Amino acid sequence: MVDAAPARVPEEIHEQAPQIARARAVAVTRTASSHRLQPGDLVCGACGEGNPHSRRFCSRCGASLVEAATVEEPWWRRFVPKRGPRVVRLDPGPGDGKAGGTSAAQLGKPGFDPRSALRQAYRKGRIVAAVAALCAGTLYGTYPPFRTAVGGRVRAVKARVTGVFADELSPIHAVSVTANAAQPDHPALSAADELLNTYWLAPWSASPAPTLTFAFSHHVTLNKIILHSGASDAYIQDGRPSELRLMYSNGESFTILPKDTSQAQTFSISHADLITSMRIQVGAVYPGSGGSTVAIAEIELFGLTT
Helix, strand or coil: CCCCCCCCCCCCCCCCCCCCCCCCCCCCCCCCCCCCCCCCCCEEECCCCCCCCCCCCCCCCCCCCCCEECCCCHHHHHHHHCCCCCCCCCCCCCCCCCCCCEEEHHHCCCCCCCHHHHHHHHHHHHHHHHHHHHHHHHHHCCCHHHHHHHHHHHHHHHHHHHHCCCCCCCCCCCCCCEEEEECCCECHHHHCCCCCCEEEECCHHHHHHCCEEEEEEEEEEEEEEEEEEEECCCCCEEEEEEEEEEEEEECCCEECCCCCCCCEEECCCCCCEEEEEEEEEEEEECCCCCCCCEEEEEEEEEEEEE
């Protein structure tokens, strides 16, 4: 026969004195404010909630706002016109001896307010300008012909503004002068060496036309060209240019029509704004007596440098 296990004797429970209940600590996590912060709001350092400046304790977690950070107004907002409530002075009625007010009956009547109209026009104009600028920027970045046209206009305006303040035009010298055709003893550089007893001589052909190329070390704006046509020692023997096509590195061009004379000829040219090179193509000639050739003694360039 198995003996039964002894019964467990309950422990003695001692009476305790009542104690103050302690509040259970709740962890506070710093998060973004539940509403848009305004200048002057107090940002709680514990939870990040924005509170009006009149509060002393956070509306979310109850923490003290004595050391809370104040939201500052951005510097650019100082230049933005501020709109406040419209104040209308009421006219108490006839017999008070005051004029210029607005009676209660007139408040419901529509009227023209110049300030309100200007504000509306300003807001609409700002929106239209922003949309136009966005479209223009997109077109400028995605459409190369538009970008080229805008760049050309900007260069032209800059050249005109610079020209207004320029006292006089300065000589422009190329760093290199080359040609697609030339006689061995009359190279292209002879047309830009500032010597009238040398000249550039090339066989004349309509296709390809004889062409001189002037290259500059930096951007220049050309306004005037002086041409000494023909050969210096045999003017009648070789052909002389009757049409010169000027083609610039900015994509523009200009045509001059020289006379058949050995005297210096001065031409005012345009569209040569902020260029780095120029090609002078002989489009037609006055025939010479010695064969199909064309000669240019000297080409002088004048303009502005940048």
